[in-house]
Amino acid sequence: MVSDADAVTRQTRGDRVFEWMNYALLTIILLLILYPLLFVASASVSDPQAVNSGNMWLWPKDITFLGYEKIFQNKEILTGYLNTIMYTVLGTSINLVMTILAAFPLSRRDLAGRNAIMAMFVFTMFFSGGLIPSYMLVKNLGMLNTVWALVIPGAVSVWNIIIMRTFFQQSIPSEIHEAAAIDGSSDFHLLLKIILPLSMPILAVMTLFYSVGHWNSFFNALIYLTDRDRFPLQLILREILIQNQMEQMSESADALTDQILYAQTIKYAVIIVANLPVLMLYPFLQKYFTKGIMIGAIKG
Amino acid sequence: MKALPASEISNPNHRRVWKSVLKNWRLYVMLAPVILYFLVFHYWPMYGVQLAFKDFIATNGIFGSPWVGFKHFERFFDSYYFWRLIKNTLSIGLYELAVGFPIPIILALMINEVRHKFYKRLIQTVTYMPHFLSTVVLVGMIMIFLAPETGIVNQVIKLFGGEPIRFMTEPEWFKSIFVMSGVWQHMGWSSIIYLAALSGIDPQLHEAARVDGASRLQRIWHINIPGIMPTIVILLILKAGSILGVGFEKVFLMQNSLNMESSDVISTFVYRSGMLEAQYSFATAVDLFNSVINFILLVTVNFIARRAGGSSLW
Numbered sequence: 001m002v003s004d005a006d007a008v009t010r011q012t013r014g015d016r017v018f019e020w021m022n023y024a025l026l027t028i029i030l031l032l033i034l035y036p037l038l039f040v041a042s043a044s045v046s047d048p049q050a051v052n053s054g055n056m057w058l059w060p061k062d063i064t065f066l067g068y069e070k071i072f073q074n075k076e077i078l079t080g081y082l083n084t085i086m087y088t089v090l091g092t093s094i095n096l097v098m099t100i101l102a103a104f105p106l107s108r109r110d111l112a113g114r115n116a117i118m119a120m121f122v123f124t125m126f127f128s129g130g131l132i133p134s135y136m137l138v139k140n141l142g143m144l145n146t147v148w149a150l151v152i153p154g155a156v157s158v159w160n161i162i163i164m165r166t167f168f169q170q171s172i173p174s175e176i177h178e179a180a181a182i183d184g185s186s187d188f189h190l191l192l193k194i195i196l197p198l199s200m201p202i203l204a205v206m207t208l209f210y211s212v213g214h215w216n217s218f219f220n221a222l223i224y225l226t227d228r229d230r231f232p233l234q235l236i237l238r239e240i241l242i243q244n245q246m247e248q249m250s251e252s253a254d255a256l257t258d259q260i261l262y263a264q265t266i267k268y269a270v271i272i273v274a275n276l277p278v279l280m281l282y283p284f285l286q287k288y289f290t291k292g293i294m295i296g297a298i299k300g
Numbered sequence: 301m302k303a304l305p306a307s308e309i310s311n312p313n314h315r316r317v318w319k320s321v322l323k324n325w326r327l328y329v330m331l332a333p334v335i336l337y338f339l340v341f342h343y344w345p346m347y348g349v350q351l352a353f354k355d356f357i358a359t360n361g362i363f364g365s366p367w368v369g370f371k372h373f374e375r376f377f378d379s380y381y382f383w384r385l386i387k388n389t390l391s392i393g394l395y396e397l398a399v400g401f402p403i404p405i406i407l408a409l410m411i412n413e414v415r416h417k418f419y420k421r422l423i424q425t426v427t428y429m430p431h432f433l434s435t436v437v438l439v440g441m442i443m444i445f446l447a448p449e450t451g452i453v454n455q456v457i458k459l460f461g462g463e464p465i466r467f468m469t470e471p472e473w474f475k476s477i478f479v480m481s482g483v484w485q486h487m488g489w490s491s492i493i494y495l496a497a498l499s500g501i502d503p504q505l506h507e508a509a510r511v512d513g514a515s516r517l518q519r520i521w522h523i524n525i526p527g528i529m530p531t532i533v534i535l536l537i538l539k540a541g542s543i544l545g546v547g548f549e550k551v552f553l554m555q556n557s558l559n560m561e562s563s564d565v566i567s568t569f570v571y572r573s574g575m576l577e578a579q580y581s582f583a584t585a586v587d588l589f590n591s592v593i594n595f596i597l598l599v600t601v602n603f604i605a606r607r608a609g610g611s612s613l614w
Binding site for chain 1: 317320321324326327328330331333334335337338340341342343344345346347348349351362407410411413414419422423425426427428429430432433434435436437439440441443444445450452455484488492515516517541548549553570571574575580583584587588590591594595598
């Protein structure tokens, strides 16, 4: 790499124009992405009247936390939140165990038949039985309306197996296997005591991918659950944000116009609350993103 | 463990395989639950696809129901919906490919030129963020921003003296909203892989080009783009293979009775006819048609890419 000072002195006029345009365009992109997010955050704590009339366009106006108060009075949102936390923790744990169980043996070059097994997994990325046969399977297994319908059918992702297998192959020298074999330690021991502690970055990436997936998923719940007490947050959100169903949100004493106003504020607040865990984890996990994707990008 | 026939034991090659299998038996034990999972939850439904060629009778189950040949496929091909579904699915898929595929590449090339570390990190942090919003929240936000009276977009239109547009209920807007919101949500995230590929380009190439007097644009054109070409081709193959696989979730959430004309795609049709109207066999047939076309597309594009440039999935 050329040092910054060096590069600057060698810039021609065309290069400077390019530099300037690049920064300008990127800043426009930055604002286009940031603005809707900031707007939602500001609107969630602003007076609904100001938001609806267009007086609030960037920073919060006439700050009120009414939307948030309404959310915490709503039983269905709270139940949905707790359900989602439960599904996410359980589902991610199953995902991680299954991914490790698949990736570790497949990363071993001395495993007979590993290519055939891998091919069997990979084929499912490109061809599937489709919605109805899958639904019938879940139904026949008696998993309809249970937690299991949300965590078992997607127990592992082939893509993540590939990423983790590649990581194991590249970051753990095969001499370790031989040394462990000579010491007489079993593969389980090797995996738990040596390999997993060395694989924290990839485990963090996997946890991130899987848990965000569970947190945001709604399709499985839509087709497999009918019992409202088991609904995850996203199904409740769908009713509030998209179907505008909020009968229980405001007390009957409120005037109709008030209800409509509240409905808007609640929508903004609910978006923030639903994404809060991801937003809070984001800064800590961000440094792992590139690593995870880069490992995945390498064909193994 | 099953006893081996004498002929296999005498074959040294087989014996070596068996010895290695026996030595690594613990690894196969680890793999067992995963293999079982794939057999049950992926391969069993593939076997269940025979439903498409049968008339489903609940009491007989999938395997006991009578065969009816291509009846359900014929019904689908003859139906009023067929061309509408094909047209919508294809045009959304192609639109997404044409707009959503190159933008992350351009973004990565642009981010790669930023030399201020802080600004680079800021851009990446912000552009990755929308990727983590759920589809429900994204569609909720689209509806809030595009609402006819209160939405900020229409407020701006009114500010400039324009007529408010009912974005969500006018069919001609559906595809653009679908594709553009997808670009907004995922362009940063999709650019990561290209940034990774760009960071792997040998800096000496740039050094040499600089000495030869190449401008920055010339270096992007002659060094960076060829450098990430293999990555581009692989991702293009994957994308092309899923042109007909327009994601169910977002279309379903954005759909309403008024924009149906341009929003009805194969996957939402399968959901409607299968899950809501319980026409199991018919829906399975439609779904199978979709999967087979996708698979053929993938294999074809892969074949062309391998012939043309060398990079391919397999």
